[in-house]
Amino acid sequence: xxxxxxxxxxxxxxxxxxxxxxxxxxxxxxxxxxxxxxxxxxxxxxxxxxxxxxxxxxxxxxxxxxxxxxxxxxxxxxxxxxxxxxxxxxxxxxxxxxxxxxxxxxxxxxxxxxxxxxxxxxxxxxxxxxxxxxxxxxxxxxxxxxxxxxxxxxxxxxxxxxxxxxxxxxxxxxxxxxxxxxxxxxxxxxxxxxxxxxxxxxxxxxxxxxxxxxxxxxxxxxxxxxxxxxxxxxxxxxxxxxxxxxxxxxxxxxxxxxxxxxxxxxxxxxxxxxxxxxxxxxxxxxxxxxxxxx
Amino acid sequence: xxxxxxxxxxxxxxxxxxxxxxxxxxxxxxxxxxxxxxxxxxxxxxxxxxxxxxxxxxxxxxxxxxxxxxxxxxxxxxxxxxxxxxxxxxxxxxxxxxxxxxxxxxxxxxxxxxxxxxxxxxxxxxxxxxxxxxxxxxxxxxxxxxxxxxxxxxxxxxxxxxxxxxxxxxxxxxxxxxxxxxxxxxxxxxxxxxxxxxxxxxxxxxxxxxxxxxxxxxxxxxxxxxxxxxxxxxxxxxxxxxxxxxxxxxxxxxxxxxxxxxxxxxxxxxxxxxxxxxxxxxxxxxxxxxxxxxxxxxxxxxxxxxxxxxxxxxxxxxxxxxxxxxxxxxxxxxxxxxxxxxxxxxx
Numbered sequence: 001x002x003x004x005x006x007x008x009x010x011x012x013x014x015x016x017x018x019x020x021x022x023x024x025x026x027x028x029x030x031x032x033x034x035x036x037x038x039x040x041x042x043x044x045x046x047x048x049x050x051x052x053x054x055x056x057x058x059x060x061x062x063x064x065x066x067x068x069x070x071x072x073x074x075x076x077x078x079x080x081x082x083x084x085x086x087x088x089x090x091x092x093x094x095x096x097x098x099x100x101x102x103x104x105x106x107x108x109x110x111x112x113x114x115x116x117x118x119x120x121x122x123x124x125x126x127x128x129x130x131x132x133x134x135x136x137x138x139x140x141x142x143x144x145x146x147x148x149x150x151x152x153x154x155x156x157x158x159x160x161x162x163x164x165x166x167x168x169x170x171x172x173x174x175x176x177x178x179x180x181x182x183x184x185x186x187x188x189x190x191x192x193x194x195x196x197x198x199x200x201x202x203x204x205x206x207x208x209x210x211x212x213x214x215x216x217x218x219x220x221x222x223x224x225x226x227x228x229x230x231x232x233x234x235x236x237x238x239x240x241x242x243x244x245x246x247x248x249x250x251x252x253x254x255x256x257x258x259x260x261x262x263x264x265x266x267x268x269x270x271x272x273x274x275x276x277x278x279x280x281x282x283x284x285x286x287x288x289x290x291x292x293x294x
Numbered sequence: 295x296x297x298x299x300x301x302x303x304x305x306x307x308x309x310x311x312x313x314x315x316x317x318x319x320x321x322x323x324x325x326x327x328x329x330x331x332x333x334x335x336x337x338x339x340x341x342x343x344x345x346x347x348x349x350x351x352x353x354x355x356x357x358x359x360x361x362x363x364x365x366x367x368x369x370x371x372x373x374x375x376x377x378x379x380x381x382x383x384x385x386x387x388x389x390x391x392x393x394x395x396x397x398x399x400x401x402x403x404x405x406x407x408x409x410x411x412x413x414x415x416x417x418x419x420x421x422x423x424x425x426x427x428x429x430x431x432x433x434x435x436x437x438x439x440x441x442x443x444x445x446x447x448x449x450x451x452x453x454x455x456x457x458x459x460x461x462x463x464x465x466x467x468x469x470x471x472x473x474x475x476x477x478x479x480x481x482x483x484x485x486x487x488x489x490x491x492x493x494x495x496x497x498x499x500x501x502x503x504x505x506x507x508x509x510x511x512x513x514x515x516x517x518x519x520x521x522x523x524x525x526x527x528x529x530x531x532x533x534x535x536x537x538x539x540x541x542x543x544x545x546x547x548x549x550x551x552x553x554x555x556x557x558x559x560x561x562x563x564x565x566x567x568x569x570x571x572x573x574x575x576x577x578x579x580x581x582x583x584x585x586x587x588x589x590x591x592x593x594x595x596x597x598x599x600x601x602x603x604x605x606x607x608x609x610x611x612x613x614x615x616x617x618x619x620x621x622x623x624x625x626x627x628x629x630x631x632x633x634x635x636x637x638x639x640x641x
Contacts, residue, residue, distance in 0.1 A: 051629070055399065056373045074637045141516045162505075245465035245503045246640045256636075259366040260629055261373070 047267035057264050065268035075253070079272070082250040085164065086232035089171045093179040093228045094221065096172070101183035102213075106192070119180050127174055131241035134170050135161065138242070162244025170238040175231050179224040186220025187213070222288045226281050233277045325355040329566035332371075332386035335362035337587070342387075345582035350573040356566060365392055372558055376401045381560035384567040390427065390552035391469065394621035397424035402556040409568045412575035412593060419618075420592040425556040428574050429589035431527040432548035432608060432616060433470050434541040441520025448545040449478035452521050453492055459500035462519035463493075464510045468635045469624055470549060474523050477546040477617065484620040486631070493639055503640060514539055525551055527588035530605050543608060547615035553589070 047065055049057040069075045104115055122130065137143045140157040148154045160166050190213065198208040214221075236251035243249070250273045257266030329351065333339050339362050347358040361368070361383055368386055375381040376399075388396065396402045402424050407413040413421070420427030435452040437445055441460055446452045453461070453475050463471050475496075476482065476489030493501075502519055504510040507528060513519045515537050524532075526548075529541040555574065557567040573579060580591035584598045588606045591598065598607060608616070624631075 055376075056370065074641070139512070139516065140518055240505065244509075245505045248636070256632075258370070259364075260632055261366065261370060262629060263370075 043267045044271060046263050047271050049264040051262050051264050056261060065265045066272070068265065069269060069272055075269070078248045078250060078253050079276070081164075081248065082233060082273070083276070085168060085171065085249060086229055086235075089168055089175060089232045090225055090229045092168070092172050093175050094225060097176060097179035097183055097224065101180045102187055104180070104184045105187035116181075116184070119177050119184075122173065123177050127237040128241065130174065131170055131238050134166065134173070134242055138166050138169075161242065162247065164243070164247060166242040167235075167239050167247060167249070170242045171232050171235050174235075174238060175228040178227050178231065182224035182227060183217065183220045186217050186223075190216045218288055218291075222285060226284065229284075230277055230281065233273065326357075326569070327563045327566045328357040328359060329385070329563060329570050330359050330361055330383045331570060332361045332363070332368045332383040334364065334387065338387075341583060341586050345586065346570070346573050346576075346579045350576055350579060351569060356569060358570075365389070369396060372396060372401050373399060375558070375560065378560055380562045381558045382562070383558060384561040384563050385555045385557055385570050387428075387553065387555050388425070390422070390425075390550075390554060391619055391621055391624055393422060393425035393554060393556050395625045396556055397422075398622070398625060401559055403559045403561070403564075405557070405571070406568075410572045410575065412572050412577075415577075415593040415595045416575060417592050417594065419616075420552065420554070422554070425554050426571055426575070427552040427554040427592045429527075429554075429580075429583055429587070430550055430552045430592060431525045431589050431606070432543070432550050432612075433474055433523050434526045434529060434548060435544055436514070436522050436524050436529055436539045437542060438514060438517065438520040438538050439540060440538065441517060445540065446521060446542055446544075449474050449523070450546070452523060452542075452544070453478040453496055455492075455495045455499035455501075457496075457499070457501075457521055459502055459518075460520040461496055461499075462502040462504055462510055462513050462522040464507055464522070464524075465503055465505045465635075465640070466507070468632060469619075469628070470551070471523065472631060472635070473619060473624075474544075474549055477544070477549070482620075483549075483617060484623045490634060490638075497639060511535075511537060526608075527590075527606060530588040533605070543612045547617040548608065548612060550616045550618050552592075552618075554592075 046057065048061050048063070050060045050062055050064060052058045069079075100119070104112070104119070107115065109115075125133075135142070138160040139145070140159070140161070142161075144160065145154070145157040149157070194212055194216070195208055198212045203211065234251055235249060236255065239247060239249040240252050243252075250269065254266050254269045254273065257263075257269060331342065331347075333342060339360055343358075343360070351358050363371075365388055368383075369388070369392060372381070372383075372386060386396075386402075393402070404423050405426060407416075407421070410416075410426075413426075416426065420430070435446045435449065437452075439445060442457070444451075446454075472486045472489050472493070473483055474489070475493045476486040479488035479492040481488035502513065504513055507524070510519075510522065510524070511532050514522075514532065526541050526543075529539060532539055555571055557564065557571070561567045575593050577593065577595050577597075580593050580596035581598065583589055584591055584596065584602065584606060590607055
């Protein structure tokens with residue numbers, strides 16, 4: 001009877017599971033292929049064309065746009081600024097999010113859901129609106145300057161608006177909830193007993209964090225870091241509104257090229273940004289995975 | 295005995311009722327056709343609807359649909375649709391500079407002015423072979439007398455490095471700013487090199503660059519800056535909002551800004567396009583735009599109240615001295631100008 005049951009299981013279940021897998025994966029795959037890969041392929045093709053203001057572009061197979069990007073210190077400068085700002089924002093988000101995520105994960109209070117909602121709350125507001133809020137704080141007659149001047153700490157308003165500092169603050173505010181939520185869900189999955197075991201074996205809080213919590217939460221740190229880094233690399237509204245005309249990141253640069261009807265160069269800049277983001281993300285993933293295995 | 299209606303009968307009845315309810319509207323819309331209008335969004339789109347579409351077209355049985363987007367996106371769309379026998383818009387709202395660019399690209403139809411009854415009143419300067427000026431204003435000097443005690447009378451006075459960081463310019467207005475600076479430096483609309491040099495001197499002296507018109511207005515309001523250049527119509531709006539600024543028609547001649555409409559060659563409803571172009575030149579629509587938006591009418595029969603005209607308009611002498619852009623020069627060199635602006639001036 002048992003043999004019959006096994007035979008039935010094998011004969012009926014195997015083909016069904018293959019079919020089910022295809023059914024489950026199919027729609028999403030088709031959607032991604034049609035909605036993402038196809039436009040990307042078209043955009044890549046455009047990036048090999050040459051500019052023609054009268055007809056948007058000339059059909060060509062040229063690397064001219066890519067060469068122009070890497071040969072021009074201005075565009076390279078924009079690229080490095082984007083990398084620097086993204087790395088800084090990611091690092092600050094990680095440092096700020098870790099303690100907050102730990103408290104959220106370990107708290108036993110009945111208000112835990114409320115605390116999580118408070119973390120998520122900023123995401124209910126669009127980036128542009130949030131940036132407008134920062135503008136009222138950072139402006140020469142904004143909240144920060146007026147407060148500092150009223151307390152006599154400064155006599156001239158600080159120039160914060162339209163600086164890299166304003167952009168970094170704005171991006172961190174946008175990305176921090178993503179990092180906190182990612183870390184919180186991973187730390188919650190780590191058994192509290194392993195921390196207590198470390199303490200009972202004589203480890204201090206710093207040693208426990210370094211030897212136990214950090215290695216175990218590495219997958220969460222990796223996921224949160226990747227998410228935050230990608231969001232920073234592609235930031236648009238915050239650099240435009242808080243960075244002003246003199247501060248340039250890749251997102252606004254790419255959009256600016258499309259506004260000038262220079263689609264081929266805009267497309268090539270978009271591909272450079274995407275490739276760099278994917279490359280760095282993959283490299284970080286591989287490095288952390290290797291260390292994690294050890 | 296009352297027979298209960300089945301669910302199917304109720305649904306059929308409701309569908310028939312809904313169908314009947316839409317009949318008059320569809321019939322009215324089909325009576326004259328559908329006009330698709332490419333336009334910027336915001337207040338301008340709202341005013342097109344309020345002053346042109348509702349009172350002059352929809353009332354007469356036209357259906358009007360607005361395709362709202364920034365002009366770069368709409369220009370790209372026109373270029374991308376150029377190969378199609380039928381495009382997706384009947385008229386497109388663009389600046390005079392961009393109307394010329396689209397004409398140069400060969401995607402807009404030439405206007406048959408005999409089909410427009412209001413064309414007889416159109417100012418000759420607003421009558422392009424490929425498009426029609428709907429409203430105009432001029433790039434005037436702006437000045438806060440509190441910060442700039444000696445009121446400028448020319449672009450040269452505005453773009454004076456001595457103003458230091460009290461002089462402001464607007465990033466998105468790079469084309470017009472370059473030409474104003476060129477006029478200030480004794481150059482011409484067809485040669486902005488002197489203007490580039492002057493702007494670099496102003497930058498060295500501390501000139502501020504604001505990303506948008508609104509940010510520039512905030513700079514004026516916060517008294518970060520006291521002078522710059524802006525459309526006279528916009529200065530009127532700022533004055534209405536309580537910002538302390540005067541508008542100065544520069545002695546070099548005011549650089550004109552003209553906004554109008556073109557008809558794509560492949561417009562699906564050309565009769566509708568002509569109806570729209572004629573309606574926008576109607577006396578009532580032109581007067582309403584002057585009141586609501588502060589831009590000057592482009593037809594001679596529009597009457598603007600003297601007090602409003604004093605604020606938004608130009609004297610006959612100033613009108614005579616209005617300066618227009620060199621469209622070919624600007625469009626040919628646009629990318630080069632923007633690259634210089636980004637790399638040299640803003641760096």
